[in-house]
Amino acid sequence: xxxxxxxxxxxxxxxxxxxxxxxxxxxxxxxxxxxxxxxxxxxxxxxxxxxxxxxxxxxxxxxxxxxxxxxxxxxxxxxxxxxxxxxxxxxxxxxxxxxxxxxxxxxxxxxxxxxxxxxxxxxxxxxxxxxxxxxxxxxxxxxxxxxxxxxxxxxxxxxxxxxxxxxxxxxxxxxxxxxxxxxxxxxxxxxxxxxxxxxxxxxxxxxxxxxxxxxxxxxxxxxxxxxxxxxxxxxxxxxxxxxxxxxxxxxxxxxxxxxxxxxxxxxxxxxxxxxxxxxxxxxxxxxxxxxxxxxxxxxx
Amino acid sequence: xxxxxxxxxxxxxxxxxxxxxxxxxxxxxxxxxxxxxxxxxxxxxxxxxxxxxxxxxxxxxxxxxxxxxxxxxxxxxxxxxxxxxxxxxxxxxxxxxxxxxxxxxxxxxxxxxxxxxxxxxxxxxxxxxxxxxxxxxxxxxxxxxxxxxxxxxxxxxxxxxxxxxxxxxxxxxxxxxxxxxxxxxxxxxxxxxxxxxxxxxxxxxxxxxxxxxxxxxxxxxxxxxxxxxxxxxxxxxxxxxxxxxxxxxxxxxxxxxxxxxxxxxxxxxxxxxxxxxxxxxx
Numbered sequence: 110x111x112x113x114x115x116x117x118x119x120x121x122x123x124x125x126x127x128x129x130x131x132x133x134x135x136x137x138x139x140x141x142x143x144x145x146x147x148x149x150x151x152x153x154x155x156x157x158x159x160x161x162x163x164x165x166x167x168x169x170x171x172x173x174x175x176x177x178x179x180x181x182x183x184x185x186x187x188x189x190x191x192x193x194x195x196x197x198x199x200x201x202x203x204x205x206x207x208x209x210x211x212x213x214x215x216x217x218x219x220x221x222x223x224x225x226x227x228x229x230x231x232x233x234x235x236x237x238x239x240x241x242x243x244x245x246x247x248x249x250x251x252x253x254x255x256x257x258x259x260x261x262x263x264x265x266x267x268x269x270x271x272x273x274x275x276x277x278x279x280x281x282x283x284x285x286x287x288x289x290x291x292x293x294x295x296x297x298x299x300x301x302x303x304x305x306x307x308x309x310x311x312x313x314x315x316x317x318x319x320x321x322x323x324x325x326x327x328x329x330x331x332x333x334x335x336x337x338x339x340x341x342x343x344x345x346x347x348x349x350x351x352x353x354x355x356x357x358x359x360x361x362x363x364x365x366x367x368x369x370x371x372x373x374x375x376x377x378x379x380x381x382x383x384x385x386x387x388x389x390x391x392x393x394x395x396x397x398x399x400x401x402x403x404x405x406x407x408x409x
Numbered sequence: 410x411x412x413x414x415x416x417x418x419x420x421x422x423x424x425x426x427x428x429x430x431x432x433x434x435x436x437x438x439x440x441x442x443x444x445x446x447x448x449x450x451x452x453x454x455x456x457x458x459x460x461x462x463x464x465x466x467x468x469x470x471x472x473x474x475x476x477x478x479x480x481x482x483x484x485x486x487x488x489x490x491x492x493x494x495x496x497x498x499x500x501x502x503x504x505x506x507x508x509x510x511x512x513x514x515x516x517x518x519x520x521x522x523x524x525x526x527x528x529x530x531x532x533x534x535x536x537x538x539x540x541x542x543x544x545x546x547x548x549x550x551x552x553x554x555x556x557x558x559x560x561x562x563x564x565x566x567x568x569x570x571x572x573x574x575x576x577x578x579x580x581x582x583x584x585x586x587x588x589x590x591x592x593x594x595x596x597x598x599x600x601x602x603x604x605x606x607x608x609x610x611x612x613x614x615x616x617x618x619x620x621x622x623x624x625x626x627x628x629x630x631x632x633x634x635x636x637x638x639x640x641x642x643x644x645x646x647x648x649x650x651x652x653x654x655x656x657x658x659x660x661x662x663x664x665x666x667x668x669x670x671x672x673x674x675x676x677x678x679x680x681x682x683x684x685x686x687x688x689x690x691x
Contacts, residue, residue, distance in 0.1 A: 167585040187587030195581035200456065204578075207633035211578055218575030219587045221568050224635070250633040266579065 118181040120145050120274045120306035121166060126175035128158070128165055135161045137330040138175070143308070143323075145273070148300050149334070150317040151310035153327035154350065154372065159310040160196075162327065163276045166308075167193060180273055187219065192272030192305075194263050196279050201251055201259055208254065208262040209247040212238055215266040237265040240299060257288030261295065268299065275300065275307045281316060289316045296320070313373045314341065315362045341365070425658055430545050434664070437547040437555050438650040441611045442620060444559040446646030448566060448604040449625035450639045451597065455577045458622045459508065460497055460598065463515045465605045465614040467493040470518040472539050472614075473525035482539060483554060486614075487606045494602030498595030542613035542665045544654065555607050562603040569596050574635075611650065612665045619665075620646050623672030630679035645675060 121143040128136045135158035143149055151159050164170045166179055168186035177184040179191060204211065213226060213234045226234070238247050243261040246254060251262070260280050267275060277296065281289045293309075297320040300307045311317055314324070314337075324341065325334045328349030333340045340346075341363055346354040350367065357364045365372050425431050452461050471489020472482035497504060504511065526536050538546065547555075566573075576583040576593045584590055608617040624645035628638045653668035660667075 164585075169585060186585065191585070193582055193585045195579065195585075198580075201578070204454075205629045205633055206454070206578075206635060206638075210633075210635040213635075214571075214574045214578045215582060215586075218571055218579075218583055220571055222571050223567055224571040224574050248633075266582070 118145070119143060119178075120147065120180055121308070122176075122178040124176040124178075126165070126172045126177055128161060128170060128172045130161060130170070134330045136165075136172075136327075136332065139330075139332045140175075141325070141332060141334045143306055143325075143334070145306055146300075146304050147322045148297060148307045148309065148320055150314070150321035150324045151308050151327065152312075152314055152317075152324060152373075157327040157329075157349075159327060160278055163193070163278055163308065163310070166274075166276060167191060189270050190273045192267040192270070192275040194267040194275070194277045194280060196282060197256070197259065197263065201263075202256075204251040206251055207248055208243065208251055208259075209234065209238070211251050212247070212262055212266045212269070215269050233269060234265075237268045238262070240268055240302075241265045241295060255288070256284050257291055260284070260288075260292050264292075264296065264299070268303075271303070273305050275305055277307065277309045279310050279312070281311050281313075286316070293317060293320045314365065318361070318363070337363070425655070430547075431654070431658065433547040433549070433552055434544045434654050435651060437552055438544055438611050438654055438664075439647060440552075440555050440559045441607045442624075442646035442650035443643045444562050444604050445608045445617070445620040446624045446628075446643035447639055448562060448601055449621035449646070450628065450642040451566070451573060451577065452601060453622060453625040453629060454574075455597075457598075457601075458618070459511065461601055461605060461621050462618060463511050464490045464493055464497075464598070464602050465609055465617040466515045466518045468602075468606060468609055469522040469539055469614045470525070472609075473522040473529070473535070476529055476535060477525045482535070483551060483606070483610065486539075486609060487558065487603070490602035490606050491599055494598035494600075495595055498598040499591065501591050501594055538613070539609070540613045540615045541663065542609065542611050542616065544611045544664050545657075547610065551610065555610060558603045558607050562600050562607070565596065565600050565603075569593060569600075573597055612668055616665050616669055619669040619672040620650065623669075623676050624649060627672075627676045627679045630676075649675065 119142040121141075123136075123139050123141050126136055126139050127134065151162070153159055161170060165172060165177055166184055168184045168188065179185075179188060182188075201211070213230070214224065216226070216230050216234055218224075235244075238244055241261045241264045243258070243265055246258050246262060251259060254262070264277075264280070267277070275296075280292055280296070284292060293316055296307060296309060308325070309317060309321070317324075318337065321337075323335060324337055325332060326340050326346065326349055328346075329351045331349055333345050333349060342356050343354055346356065346365060350372070352367055354372070355366045357366055426435070449461070452458055468486040468490040472486040474489070475485020476482050522539070523536075529535065537543075572583065572588045572593050573596075575586070576588050576590050580590055604621065605614075605617050608620050612619050625642040627645055628641035632638050632641055649668055649671040653664050653671055656662070656667040657664035
């Protein structure tokens with residue numbers, strides 16, 4: 110329907126966008142466009158602005174200059190065409206509430222009144238849960254589910270209202286490699302079935318390699334968008350990290366190294382276990398040599 | 410046999426309810442229990458039980474201050490808890506992780522209340538009534554006020570329930586969808602303040618946990634369904650409050666003691682009867 114008509118309009122368009130938070134430039138003069146139906150992996154070191162970019166697309170942060178357009182319209186808070194999955198909070202891990210009620214809280218959740226579901230809303234919730242294959246999980250308390258199972262229900266919630274753009278903020282955090290793969294494959298499948306655009310942020314490139322169409326790498330206020338070969342190379346990443354970066358390929362895996370150090374791995378180890386982080390604060394210097402887990406390279 | 414027993418029970422019940430103060434107590438406890446159970450469900454869901462506790466302590470200073478200047482303790486209680494609730498909601502995230510600051514204000518409030526009472530002559534009776542409740546001393550007027558604040562709290566909760574639930578479970582997503590987290594938080598803590606004020610009339614400011622947190626936490630242990638959980642929290646609070654009154658009537662022990670005992674009993678029973686209890690929540 111509308112999807113056919115809007116294929117020519119990009120899902121996301123940034124025109125010379127500058128975003129400064131707390132006196133620091135998160136993005137400076139960034140221009141890029143993401144097409145409809147594209148699966149974009151969003152990467153970059155901590156504090157590079159992955160969450161900030163998503164919050165800007167959601168209209169929660171205003172750029173200090175430039176224009177952000179989402180599906181042909183200016184980025185505005187409460188845009189029903191955007192589905193959003195924030196980083197998993199610890200609260201959900203201890204909830205005794207069942208998954209169904211958790212997902213259902215998102216349907217017209219911004220409207221005043223009692224959270225009573227009519228038949229149409231119940232149907233929409235059931236469809237979203239079915240879409241991610243979580244029907245068998247929905248009756249169980251959220252706190253009893255594994256991290257991967259909870260992510261499934263979070264994804265269902267993000268899909269309520271049939272969004273045309275899906276923003277997923279670090280869905281792989283604190284998941285083991287197997288569940289990481291399951292979540293990536295699930296998102297890819299749903300994305301292709303619905304023909305929607307996806308921004309999927311992650312600390313590590315490798316879990317996304319098979320699924321993503323293009324990669325958006327953020328760092329140092331800059332952004333590079335392109336195919337893996339165009340972006341994941343020494344010159345481009347050195348500019349984004351502001352230090353000399355080597356890209357090493359071993360069997361179909363790609364390691365981004367700085368001075369013999371796997372920078373993505375480091376970022377992951379820092380971030381793991383944290384709640385949510387608006388990409389502000391600590392600008393870790395990943396170049397310096399700290400004690401490093403000798404098993405660090407053996408992931409996935 | 411059964412009919413005879415029923416007759417005796419009815420007879421005892423009739424005798425008990427012949428007294429005006431018992432009728433008032435049952436009505437007051439009924440109103441308060443339902444409000445506390447429903448509001449408490451969201452308080453527990455949001456992990457804000459400490460805020461509820463702090464509000465009741467601030468209320469103590471308000472109530473005693475009102476006595477000192479010749480006002481009614483209930484109006485002082487309501488005014489102070491409401492102001493504190495709105496203030497806490499407005500501060501929002503700035504208060505998270507500030508348990509020490511809240512704790513200091515909490516004890517300062519009790520200290521201030523003590524000072525206010527020091528200047529007042531009917532010291533002990535008032536202090537005990539405020540701290541531990543005086544459900545058998547509820548007047549017609551108080552009952553009316555309780556009904557008013559109870560209705561106001563429930564109606565307001567009904568209006569904000571959907572965004573409140575959304576904001577409690579998925580704050581970032583709710584914010585993105587246009588929910589004002591701060592507004593929801595302020596309104597909710599104002600509602601909590603009303604519930605706490607009402608609750609304090611029955612079990613006293615020190616024991617509001619018994620009706621606001623106990624039944625709600627028990628209900629969340631027993632069911633994972635939202636609607637059922639809210640109903641169960643209200644139902645448990647009602648049963649605990651009324652049964653507490655009956656036990657107090659027959660034993661002559663304080664009603665507040667029985668209500669806290671029943672609340673604790675139900676909560677610990679739900680812990681042992683539920684396999685999730687084996688997993689420590691950290």
